[in-house]
Amino acid sequence: MAHDDHKEQLSLLADGALTPLEAVRMVGVIAGNDELRRTWMRYHLVGEVMRTPGRIAWTPGLAARIRDALEREPALLAPRPQRAMMAQWFRPLAGLAVAASVAAAAVLLLPRNQPAVVNSTPALASAPAMEGNAGPIILGAQTVGWPGENAAPHAATVVKPIPRSRLNGYLVNYSEQRALIGSPGVPYVRVVGYEPDQP
Amino acid sequence: MGDNSADVALVERVQHGDKKAYDLLVLKYQGKIIKLVSRFVRDPSDALDVAQEAFLKAYRALPNFRGESAFYTWLYRIAINTAKNYLATMSRRPLEAMTGSDEDGEQEIEDWQSDWETPENLLLTEEIQQTIARAIAGLPEDLRMAITLRELEGMSYEEIATVMACPIGTVRSRIFRAREAIDGKLRPLLE
Numbered sequence: 001m002a003h004d005d006h007k008e009q010l011s012l013l014a015d016g017a018l019t020p021l022e023a024v025r026m027v028g029v030i031a032g033n034d035e036l037r038r039t040w041m042r043y044h045l046v047g048e049v050m051r052t053p054g055r056i057a058w059t060p061g062l063a064a065r066i067r068d069a070l071e072r073e074p075a076l077l078a079p080r081p082q083r084a085m086m087a088q089w090f091r092p093l094a095g096l097a098v099a100a101s102v103a104a105a106a107v108l109l110l111p112r113n114q115p116a117v118v119n120s121t122p123a124l125a126s127a128p129a130m131e132g133n134a135g136p137i138i139l140g141a142q143t144v145g146w147p148g149e150n151a152a153p154h155a156a157t158v159v160k161p162i163p164r165s166r167l168n169g170y171l172v173n174y175s176e177q178r179a180l181i182g183s184p185g186v187p188y189v190r191v192v193g194y195e196p197d198q199p
Numbered sequence: 200m201g202d203n204s205a206d207v208a209l210v211e212r213v214q215h216g217d218k219k220a221y222d223l224l225v226l227k228y229q230g231k232i233i234k235l236v237s238r239f240v241r242d243p244s245d246a247l248d249v250a251q252e253a254f255l256k257a258y259r260a261l262p263n264f265r266g267e268s269a270f271y272t273w274l275y276r277i278a279i280n281t282a283k284n285y286l287a288t289m290s291r292r293p294l295e296a297m298t299g300s301d302e303d304g305e306q307e308i309e310d311w312q313s314d315w316e317t318p319e320n321l322l323l324t325e326e327i328q329q330t331i332a333r334a335i336a337g338l339p340e341d342l343r344m345a346i347t348l349r350e351l352e353g354m355s356y357e358e359i360a361t362v363m364a365c366p367i368g369t370v371r372s373r374i375f376r377a378r379e380a381i382d383g384k385l386r387p388l389l390e
Contacts (some may be wrong), residue, residue, distance in 0.1 A: 004379075011375040015349065016204040017356055023208035031212070031219035039382065041226040042389065046381050048230050049331045050350045057233035058324050060389070062247060063225045066254050073255070075216040076262055 010036055014043050206270040213261055221261075225254055228271060232278050239282035249285050253278035326388060334384040338377055345370055346377035 006029060012018050013026045030036040041063070049056055206227075212220035232250050240246040257277045264273060335343060341363070348354045348362060356374075360367045 008375045011378050013205045023204050027208045027212055027220055042382050042385055043378055044227045046331055047350045049328055056324050057230045059233050062229045065251055066225050067222055069255055070218050076214055
């Protein structure tokens, strides 16, 4: 016995008005219910008669013949995902997930590794980014990290050494900006100059 | 909204080994395919054989169907090729090639129609058409308009909602109720 709910879903399916997931579920319901199968056939027959008055091809035996012939056919067990169709609704979701992950990573990492002075000093904020990496900086064999961090093994693989002249530029800019705005600077970082060994 | 989504779901199930889902595709498209094949193959019995062969070929080829075109478009091409192959095998001239404005071609089509239109077929198809026409005529105005816009004009639910100035949920309900009313008259005739 087919419920009206199922028949209404069948009507929506015939019009392509179900979501892909609902459609797959409903197809499973119809395929296992003879009454719904016949209703499905009649719904389509009505549509065809309405669209092409005066001439219809009513061949009730054809589906039964094909059903019998299919019994002798092996079932198709080589599922091919319909990438083109799935991608239409799945790809935007995947893109959204990636964007959300990047945003979450940014929220988690930025406050920790970027001192507040970055936001309050335009000159520093607009300085060239250090290869987009907020991790420790490596100078030759030395690693300068945030207190309590032991990130040298990771940093060695992702951070390129910064040229001495560029680093000195950053330090000078930082000192100048700090003096202008009267900021005490980051309390736990000692500001040091960097000079090559002098004879 | 696209009518294609039902086909996509059905094809997916068939590709996962569900033969009953293919039966639903056959039930949906059998009329169209028979009419298409009949443009090439005059004899009704042969046309049924060719249509059956086309559906079986499509079933066997479904693992290679990647959804780059609509299922019906793909099935249509298979049916055309099957009919042409049949004619090549039988060394017959496609009936379609004779269609057109010339009177001889029109005469051939009429002859073909008479091949199909046996008294029994004529009686049944006329009864089906009249039953459906009467059922539609007896529908309340709002249901008749909804089903007509959907089936005849091919409008989406959203478009029908705009034309009828009502919510989409109402459109869904009206179309379903119209179908049920028509089906209630048609069912006794076919079962």
